[in-house]
Amino acid sequence: MAPIIEFRDVTKVFPGPQGEIRAVDGVSLAVEKGEIFGVIGYSGAGKSTLVRLINGLERVTSGQLLVDGDDVAALSERQLEVKRRDIGMIFQQFNLFSSRTVAGNVAFPLKVAGWPKADRDRRIAELLDFVGLLDRAHSYPDQLSGGQKQRVGIARALAAQPKILLADESTSALDPQTTQDVLRLLKKVNDELGVTIVVITHELEVVRSIADRVAVLEGGRVAEQGSVFDIFTNPRADVTQRFVSTVVHDRPRGAVLDRLQRTHRGRIVTATVTDGARLGATLASAGELGVTFEIVYGGIGTLQDQSFGSLTLALDGAEADVDALVGRLRAITPIEEAR
């Protein structure tokens, strides 16, 4: 099946006071129909520009951008307007009309698309029920919490039944608990309505919670892309490693590592755990090598339904025997050792 969004070597250049700014610089990536695709990057990486290219608010400077079969650059303004009906969008600051009720906000895109009143009313009730705000239809945005406002934003974005939902920093203004609620709702939108979602964020936690695949953007370029599991367990680019270190706290560092080294005999090694059974089987062979091991630190959770985490071990025995065990461990998983 053809990807629903495909960037082929896309560049977007803006004129700047000190010469041109390559906001997006040779980006190639493909978003498959029905997936949740994350785009992560620090401020200025080019994320918003990428989004604005998808919905045609900016035109590509070079390269090709296909959205649901159409080359966006070849569309007229009128054709783009029609295209945008297939693309819903939610924002960091929600962008609700403060003078309209919740129902009025959700009604807006339906009016623009020319839905008759009776159909509109039915659709609004259905959407508010879906996002859990049926009882707030007549409230104004100022009377709602941040999480509720974003639910209205989601209902409004979905109103005209788009195929694609662009979420640009959609949880950045929310506290962690509310963020998780909104992310669960986005997951439901994807699961139950089959809407393809592109999540733009500077927080890896967001990507980890809901995305299937992710592209890491830096300086307008894709530093790395792949499944969220691969990116988390084996980050290669420096920028990705920086992101991963913000959410993976299960490796001992600094004073914690010093204390482990002081208080345990033997060598301290940390094994990445993605296959607990294999790691267990390998550790079970420590005895035959004459090495004792103690589990001294770690944490294992799940990521995309697979085990993921790390275990720190104190390995005690003759140097060559410990080397042999570390070699066996390295053969099955990445091992970090502080010396």
Ligand SMILES: Nc1ncnc2c1ncn2[C@@H]1O[C@H](COP(=O)(O)OP(=O)(O)OP(=O)(O)O)[C@@H](O)[C@H]1O
């Ligand atoms: N219309 C514009 N004119 C000139 N430069 C622009 C324009 N839009 C974006 N840029 C520049 O392009 C680069 C990428 O900006 P962009 O907003 O896409 O990044 P971002 O990753 O979304 O960052 P942030 O999260 O801070 O918005 C920045 O250097 C920015 O200053």
